[in-house]
Amino acid sequence: MEKLLKKITVIVSSLAMMLTLSTPVFAANTPSIDKDAPKTGSITITKEGAGFTAYQVLKATQSGDAYDYTATDNFKGFFNNPQYGNYTENQIKDLTTTDDIKEFAAQLHKYAIDNKISNGIQVDSGVKTNVDLGYYLVLETSEQSTGNAVVSTAMLVSVPQVENDKWNYNVTLNPKDNAPSIEKKIIENNKLVDTSSANIGDTIKYKVTATIPTYEKNATNIVYKIKDTMSKGLTYDSNSGIKITSRNKTFVENTDYTVKSNKNSDGTTNIEIDFVYDNIKAYVTDGLTLEYQATLNENALIDTKVNDGNPNNITLEYTNNPDIQNSNKTINDKVTSYTWGFGVKKVDSEDITKDLAGAEFSVRDANKNIVGKYTYNESGNVVILQGNGVTNENGVVTFTGLEEGDYFITEEKAPKGYSLLKEPVKVTITAQKDSNDDYTGQATIAVTNGNEAGSIVNNINMNDKNVLFNVQIKNYAGISLPSTGGLGTAGFTKIGLCLLGLVFVLGSGYVVLDKKKRVKEFK
Numbered sequence: 001m002e003k004l005l006k007k008i009t010v011i012v013s014s015l016a017m018m019l020t021l022s023t024p025v026f027a028a029n030t031p032s033i034d035k036d037a038p039k040t041g042s043i044t045i046t047k048e049g050a051g052f053t054a055y056q057v058l059k060a061t062q063s064g065d066a067y068d069y070t071a072t073d074n075f076k077g078f079f080n081n082p083q084y085g086n087y088t089e090n091q092i093k094d095l096t097t098t099d100d101i102k103e104f105a106a107q108l109h110k111y112a113i114d115n116k117i118s119n120g121i122q123v124d125s126g127v128k129t130n131v132d133l134g135y136y137l138v139l140e141t142s143e144q145s146t147g148n149a150v151v152s153t154a155m156l157v158s159v160p161q162v163e164n165d166k167w168n169y170n171v172t173l174n175p176k177d178n179a180p181s182i183e184k185k186i187i188e189n190n191k192l193v194d195t196s197s198a199n200i201g202d203t204i205k206y207k208v209t210a211t212i213p214t215y216e217k218n219a220t221n222i223v224y225k226i227k228d229t230m231s232k233g234l235t236y237d238s239n240s241g242i243k244i245t246s247r248n249k250t251f252v253e254n255t256d257y258t259v260k261s262n263k264n265s266d267g268t269t270n271i272e273i274d275f276v277y278d279n280i281k282a283y284v285t286d287g288l289t290l291e292y293q294a295t296l297n298e299n300a301l302i303d304t305k306v307n308d309g310n311p312n313n314i315t316l317e318y319t320n321n322p323d324i325q326n327s328n329k330t331i332n333d334k335v336t337s338y339t340w341g342f343g344v345k346k347v348d349s350e351d352i353t354k355d356l357a358g359a360e361f362s363v364r365d366a367n368k369n370i371v372g373k374y375t376y377n378e379s380g381n382v383v384i385l386q387g388n389g390v391t392n393e394n395g396v397v398t399f400t401g402l403e404e405g406d407y408f409i410t411e412e413k414a415p416k417g418y419s420l421l422k423e424p425v426k427v428t429i430t431a432q433k434d435s436n437d438d439y440t441g442q443a444t445i446a447v448t449n450g451n452e453a454g455s456i457v458n459n460i461n462m463n464d465k466n467v468l469f470n471v472q473i474k475n476y477a478g479i480s481l482p483s484t485g486g487l488g489t490a491g492f493t494k495i496g497l498c499l500l501g502l503v504f505v506l507g508s509g510y511v512v513l514d515k516k517k518r519v520k521e522f523k
Helices: 012-019 073-078 098-114 277-283
Strands: 040-045 051-063 066-071 121-124 129-132 134-140 155-159 161-163 166-168 170-173 182-188 191-193 195-197 203-210 224-230 234-236 243-246 257-263 269-275 288-296 310-318 329-338 340-346 360-365 374-376 382-384 396-402 405-413 425-433 439-447 454-462 466-476 495-499 510-513 519-522
Touching: 040 121, 040 134, 040 155, 051 073, 051 129, 051 155, 066 073, 073 098, 098 134, 098 155, 121 129, 129 134, 155 161, 155 170, 182 195, 182 310, 182 329, 195 439, 203 310, 224 234, 234 269, 269 277, 329 439, 340 425, 360 396, 396 405
Parallel strands: 040 170, 195 329
Antiparallel strands: 040 129, 051 066, 051 121, 051 134, 134 155, 161 166, 182 191, 182 203, 203 288, 224 269, 224 310, 234 288, 243 288, 257 269, 310 329, 340 396, 340 495, 360 405, 374 382, 374 396, 405 425, 425 439, 454 466, 466 495, 510 519
């Protein structure tokens, strides 16, 4: 077949424009061709960091005031071939919709791969590349492009083409970026946030939204995986599992996707969700929504000098170029949950080096619920309390894994010879936030109910380098103590309790509040 297509000028502009997702413009009147018209043209493609190859499908020869088009040697076998759509010259001129042209280009692409056509022209992004006149199949052939965009779908471009009723010999293509995305949030108080404050034992709910990239119809072996890594302080709730939806569609495990989870030797947990791309590609417009949850456990990070909190990382791995093996790309997101704590210390007021063991304390939140359920054992590990916290031989008991907020410390039992506090001491953990209203991990603590029996002074180090704060509470021997106001007369001889108010400050330093509630920062 020498002459495949003759004088097809009315669709010249529409083919290239429609394939690059621009508005098609049909030439109402095909302009005539000047006898001195250029014998070559150019192709310029704008996609940062990408490389393309242009394969000439039809060559154009000027014939009077129009062009004749004949198939190149590389693509003669494509036409009238039922394996690739059985396209004829009459069908080509009828390609007027975006879907029709995309299908035609996809079949050309498949033919080029099956027949190992390799003698194309390299077209680098942003570089004006000279070409002979004709129709070109343009494929993105670089292994990796800049950014997150996947490979562009096959494009068909004519050089020259009709634009605004004139022949344009320098054609520019602007492929639309097809970049997937993934975003993870914590659901807290019906809001989606990047950071949260939580107690050990709390359930942390997550919501993930991910977009789905588009590939050509004939693309195979598409990878689309979501990988979640939970830190040591988070326990994945495998019983509730993962709910994955798009619009009104709920996807089915082991049909539309598979889930694998494993706990690593360092205490972290990996969860991998591997999707069947053919089962989700119809939902490109709406993308995917994933919902699942974890529990903040006793391994939650509470105190370090550089605060990382308890992060949950997520990664989307996806195919970049289906024609190139191992061309996968990844994008990431992260959310973090923070927790804090404080401690109580009992000493003799006349001899502060004398520690008082056996003082029993409870900690309640603003709703009067007991929340101080975790403490440090002798090895410095977090363990659950059996009942109230009792000061050890060092006069210390700690309450760890607390979210920011108000807490009421009640002395339930005093050491022998000392009386109970009449009223609880209220302390407030105030977490710091940045300009985006995200927690930084740093926090302060203060006595906030005016109870003069309690004040915050000096820091000490206890339990394997955990930084604690002293909240000094003054007790009297043998009588009930006032909760506010003066401390009584000099006739009282024993002042007994130092409350060690601990905020495990996660960040570049720690904060100590003295008796006058001035804030000091230690780096």
